[in-house]
Amino acid sequence: MSLPLSILDLASVARDQSVAESLAGTVALARKSEETGYQRVWYAEHHNMASIASSATSVLIAHVAAHTNTIRLGSGGIMLPNHAPLLIAEQFGTLETLHPGRIDLGLGRAPGTDQNTLRALRRDPASAESFPSDVLELQAYLRGQSRIPGVDAYPGKGTDVPLYILGSSLFGAELAAVLGLPYAFASHFAPGALHEAIALYRSQFTPSEQLGEPYVIAAYNVIAADDQADAERQLQEVMRSRVALLLAPGTQFTDEQADALLKSPKAQHLHQMMTYSAVGTPDVVGEKVAEFAEQTGADELMIAHQGPRVDERLRSVELLADVYLG
Template identity: 85%
Template sequence: MPLPISMLDLATVARDQTVAESLAGMVALAQKAEETGYGRVWYAEHHNMASIASSATSVLIAHVAAQTKTIRLGSGGVMLPNHAPLIIAEQYGTLETLHPGRIDLGLGRAPGSDQNTMRALRRDAASANSFPQDVLELQGYLRGQSLIPNVDAYPGKGTGVPLYILGSSLFGAGLAAALGLPYAFASHFAPAALQEAIALYRREFQPSEQLEKPYVMAAYNVVAADDQAEAERQLQELMRSRVALLVRPGTQYTDEQADELLALPQAQHLHQMMTYTAVGTPGVVREKVTEFAEQTGADELIVAHQGPRVEERLRSVELFADAYLT
């Protein structure tokens, strides 16, 4: 019996596509995911990244929810230290009121960008330290059990939007366990602590009002195509686009220069980010994903389809569903 499969969508903007095209594709991807049996789609909060259009997660969720019918939609995640918990409770309480039973709220504590952008967000460097308290404050608003006297979220109060803790370290695993919340590990870009974090979470888990036993979601990259060579070409193009992380913003480079940079030791971390990746035809992808599921013992897989363009990701969503979910 295959695990439940969900999708993480960064609303990636290819070098030859506009933001508007990416956002239109985001809707098409969610509709395709709904049609082919995925359980949910999550959108990740990032800032100051020209290649990622998912900065305003609640706005994207509202837009997609209005154009889908049954699939769950949520944040993967909201970087809570960037926001007041009351504001997030109001935003996601509004979404749950408009689309009952379809909204998830995944929470992380990273800034979702660099130090300069963090300052532009009016965020203090120490704000992550209050993440556990902020999660509890947010949870209180959504349960109608506010921790702040005479302050409630309208809308939001009593909606019970389910919370998920996202992480790539032992801190998030420990927090999710202590609060009795589901834990989603960001193994699609930060694979190093995956097994250790899952083990800690399961070992220390405390049952809660939301969750009786541990629930692990693990993220996995997929580039599925009709033939192996095409899938590998897409991966190569993706890696070339990530060379932008190694050079000064705005630097132009050719494909040949990108390949040279990717061969340098300085690019090793870009390759390590893709440790958990399946690239190829549906059969190849199914085999690798099944192996990953067995290794982690995850309760749910959340797949990041990494084709560079919307049309390539759409095909990957469809091929993977045919291979794994049917």
């Protein structure tokens, strides 16, 4: 039996595309996901990245929610150390009030950016250490059980927006288990500890008011296209863009220069990031997605459709749904 499929939309901005066009594509992607049977769409908080348009994550969720009807929408994730828990409770409480039963709140403890931008965010690098207590403070606001006397989230109080712990290490797995929350592993870019983290989470899980038994979401990269050559061409474009984004931010590379770098040892980690990926025709992709689901024992798969352009991602969404969700 196939697992529920969801989508992580990075709100990618292609080199020949404006931010406005990217955001219009994000709406189109959510609508296509709703139409084809996906469970939810999540957006990630990143800062100071010209190729990612989801930095104001709650604002983007509100916009997409207003242009869709039924699909769940949420953060994958909000980097909680960048924010006061009360502010996030107010933002997501507002979203849940406007769109009841459709909002998720995924939480991570990474900065989602570089050190200079971290300073621009007025963020204390040590604030990540309070992540567990900040999660509990946020949860309490949403449940109407504030831990700070005389302080409540308006809107937010009593909305009980479901929380998810995001991670790429054993820390997040252990925290999600102790708190009895669903756990989403970022295997679409940090594959190393996937199986160990899932095993740890399941073995240490403690039931909670939100969740009675473990629930694992595993992320997976997909580029589905009508023919294999086109899918592989899209992958090459994606990898070239990552050279500029991750190896030398702000540098302009020709395709030939990027390809040369991709063949060098410097790019080894870029290839490792794509360890869990399916690239090809629907049959090829569907088989690999099913294999990944079986290998991880996940309860849900979070698909990052990695095509470089909106129309390519829309087609990938459609083709995977056809072959896997039926």
